[in-house]
Every structure is written in C-alpha cells, then in structure tokens.
Amino acid sequence: MQRTRIKICGITREEDLRAAVAAGADALGFVFYPKSPRYVTPERAGDLCAALPPYVSAVALFVNPTADEVKAVAAKAPLSLIQFHGDETTGECAALAAEVARPYVRAFRVRPDTTQDELLEYERANRAASPWFSGVLLDTYVDAYGGAGKVFDWSLIPKELAPRVVLSGGLNVQNATDAVVRVRPFAVDVSSGVEAQKGIKDARKLAEFIKAVRAADATILSETSHERIA
Numbered sequence: 428m429q430r431t432r433i434k435i436c437g438i439t440r441e442e443d444l445r446a447a448v449a450a451g452a453d454a455l456g457f458v459f460y461p462k463s464p465r466y467v468t469p470e471r472a473g474d475l476c477a478a479l480p481p482y483v484s485a486v487a488l489f490v491n492p493t494a495d496e497v498k499a500v501a502a503k504a505p506l507s508l509i510q511f512h513g514d515e516t517t518g519e520c521a522a523l524a525a526e527v528a529r530p531y532v533r534a535f536r537v538r539p540d541t542t543q544d545e546l547l548e549y550e551r552a553n554r555a556a557s558p559w560f561s562g563v564l565l566d567t568y569v570d571a572y573g574g575a576g577k578v579f580d581w582s583l584i585p586k587e588l589a590p591r592v593v594l595s596g597g598l599n600v601q602n603a604t605d606a607v608v609r610v611r612p613f614a615v616d617v618s619s620g621v622e623a624q625k626g627i628k629d630a631r632k633l634a635e636f637i638k639a640v641r642a643a644d645a646t647i648l649s650e651t652s653h654e655r656i657a
C-alpha cells in the first residue's frame with residue numbers, strides 16, 4: 428500500500444507554503460483563475476515557488492485558460508503539473524498541455540446523477556487523448572468552478588477507478604480520515620477546508636489535515652496486513 432499523496436491548493440503566501448511543506452504536503456496548488464479569491468499572478472507564483480524544496484511539486488490550476496495564459500505561467504513559475512478545472516474540452520486540455528510540455532490532471536465535477544460508467548469513460552477518453560494526461564480529479568458540482576468546500580457522494584466513485592483518482596471537494600480535518608479509508612484514492616486535494624479565511628491558510632488546520640490523512644493510511648495498512656495474515 429502506498430501512502431496517500433496530499434495536495435494543498437490555493438497558496439498565496441510564503442508562510443502558508445512553508446507551513447504546508449513542514450506539515451508534509453506533496454504538492455502545492457497555485458490558482459490562475461482571476462475570479463478566485465486565491466488567484467495569484469504568474470510572477471507571484473514564480474516568487475513563491477522559489478521557496479519550494481526539492482520533491483515538492485507545484486501545480487498550476489486553470490479555468491478555461493487561453494494558450495497565452497498557460498504559456499505565461501509556464502515561463503514564470505517552475506510548475507510540475509497542470510490542473511484543468513473548467514469547461515475545457517478533452518482536446519483543448521491535450522493541446523494546451525502539449526504546448527508547454529507538462530502533464531495534467533483534469534477535474535470532473537460530480538453531480539448527484541453522475542454514473543460510474545460516465546466516470547470510467549471520462550478517464551478512458553482523456554487517457555486516449557494525450558500522453559500528458561496524468562489522472563482524473565473528482566470535485567463536487569456546484570454553481571462555481573471550485574474551492575467551494577462541498578462534498579459529493581463518494582459511493583458514486585467506481586471501485587476500480589478509486590486507486591487512480593485525486594479526491595477533492597469539501598475535504599477538511601473532520602472528514603479526511605473517513606474519506607481516505609472509504610474511497611482509498613491515490614491522492615487528496617484540499618483548499619477551503621484548511622483556510623483561516625479565503626486565500627489564507629491556517630497552519631494548525633493544515634497540520635491536522637495531513638495527520639488525519641496519515642491516520643487513514645495507518646488504518647488501511649493495518650487492515651490490509653490483517654487480511655494477508657488471515
């Protein structure tokens with residue numbers, strides 16, 4: 428069993444970046460969607476990324492970007508991965524990622540009537556579309572693009588897809604352990620659940636969130652080693 432990877436999204440300040448890294452985050456997200464309260468300019472992201480140690484990834488989150496916007500970010504900040512979180516098409520994501528030669532995850536915003544077949548087909552089609560496609564991120568459908576703090580029904584996630592997905596949408600200190608034990612995703616992504624206010628992280632919530640995910644990892648490990656012995 429691998430440990431669950433953790434991304435903290437919506438970093439706008441160096442002290443939050445340092446707190447997330449100190450707490451054990453694997454990846455940090457920078458939001459390049461001007462309407463978000465967590466928006467940072469490409470220049471600001473570049474400055475913040477200068478404080479990143481090795482082996483911690485920088486993720487660039489876009490909502491319906493132009494090629495020039497993606498290129499401007501790639502030129503200013505050392506991003507490892509793109510997160511497309513808007514209404515981009517499969518082909519647009521593939522073309523934009525190829526243009527800057529970066530892997531990407533693509534958000535699917537889950538509705539109450541989303542089917543398991545729809546989610547499996549979404550992953551299949553994206554994987555077929557581009558060698559830069561890295562995986563599906565599942566968020567909750569709301570009347571906005573993201574960072575809304577709303578949970579969706581995790582039982583909609585197909586069992587065979589779960590080990591490859593990034594689970595997001597309304598995760599927080601209270602539900603993180605349960606989310607990981609129930610879904611067993613590859614990674615989790617949190618933004619508003621570890622904030623003191625919009626765009627400002629809370630160092631204590633960050634540390635507790637990461638502890639809660641690690642507690643889930645320990646539970647899963649002990650369950651799987653019991654299964655192996657039995």
Ligand SMILES: O=C(O)c1ccccc1N[C@@H]1O[C@H](COP(=O)(O)O)[C@@H](O)[C@H]1O
Pocket residue numbers: 436437456458460463464465488490512564566572573574575576577595596597598616617618619620
């Ligand atoms: O964080 C934002 O401001 C944001 C804006 C536009 C699209 C996505 C955004 N964030 C992503 O939304 C999900 C869920 O966030 P939350 O934990 O429920 O607040 C997450 O993947 C963020 O990366």
